[in-house]
Amino acid sequence: MLLNPLKFHAPQTLEETIKLYGSLPNVKLQAGGTFLLNSLKLLKRNGAKTPENVISLNRVKDLKGIKADPQMLTIQSMTTITEIFESPLLTDNFAVLHTVCRNISTTPIRNMATVGGNLTCRYTWTEMPAVMIGLEATLHFLGKDGTKEALPAEEFFKGGAKTDKILTHVTIKKDPTAAIAYQRVKKTIHVDIPLLSLLIKTNFKNNRFTNTRVSINNCVAFAQRDKQLEDFLNDKPASATIAQEALDHLEKTIYDTRGTDYKKHMFRVCIKNALNELIKKSR
């Protein structure tokens, strides 16, 4: 199906992008385009209004790349999933991004899809939201009038992940003492999108869970924390039985929302596996 006619803009600098974004009517941003082009076709098929202008962020060099300093990892929003996967900077708590990116979809999608698109597309099942909440990442936005805004990932997704700004980059503080486990289950064997995913991060102090963060993506609501499970785990010893005991302390609404028995079961399996993996790391 052909798209409705539109004007395609390909600015090369962030300044130029903001100028266009602030001045053009009925405009949409394009990152990797893996969702956007489909959604434009869907709008057309449904007889809905489609954007007159699309601004591609693909040539904006300021929005690409990953860098690290002793305190922080910075990922620009137009960095692809493949580029993140291949980055040599994924050490300490950032290493989990390697696992996450390796499991996202297929090579062609990973080569095009960007971290910015994954975080701002408002599909509840993409995986970066739970990961960024779990890693306590901050999302940085640039408004049409040039104002900058920094928002914890958790706040962004609590607010429904709505924005009319450009996500420019994501920052994550370095935490060499964090232990992290990531689990995901495929939805079907045909199209590799997740049924569920979760990240658990903790800092073991005296062999006890401390500052634990459990972020869950049930794929029907935006990613969120299970604070009930976090409260249960904090200050508990990293014992052989804790993973099983933890299953009696889950925030049910997260797991039960439109959850089939299989999905509920797989959540329990994944939480148990993640905790057992962390306990091994505590020794």
Ligand SMILES: Cc1cc2nc3c(=O)[nH]c(=O)nc-3n(C[C@H](O)[C@H](O)[C@H](O)COP(=O)(O)OP(=O)(O)OC[C@H]3O[C@@H](n4cnc5c(N)ncnc54)[C@H](O)[C@@H]3O)c2cc1C
């Ligand atoms: C077949 C298929 C399988 C997939 N499987 C997985 C999977 O297993 N796991 C997973 O996590 N994801 C998966 N995805 C999603 C994929 O990883 C991308 O996140 C997603 O396709 C969007 O990224 P994109 O860069 O292509 O964004 P686009 O399609 O270009 O944009 C998506 C939306 O985000 C907005 N946007 C993009 N960048 C910005 C920005 N910087 N600032 C503000 N708004 C912005 C656009 O305006 C648009 O509304 C899959 C996608 C497909 C098509």
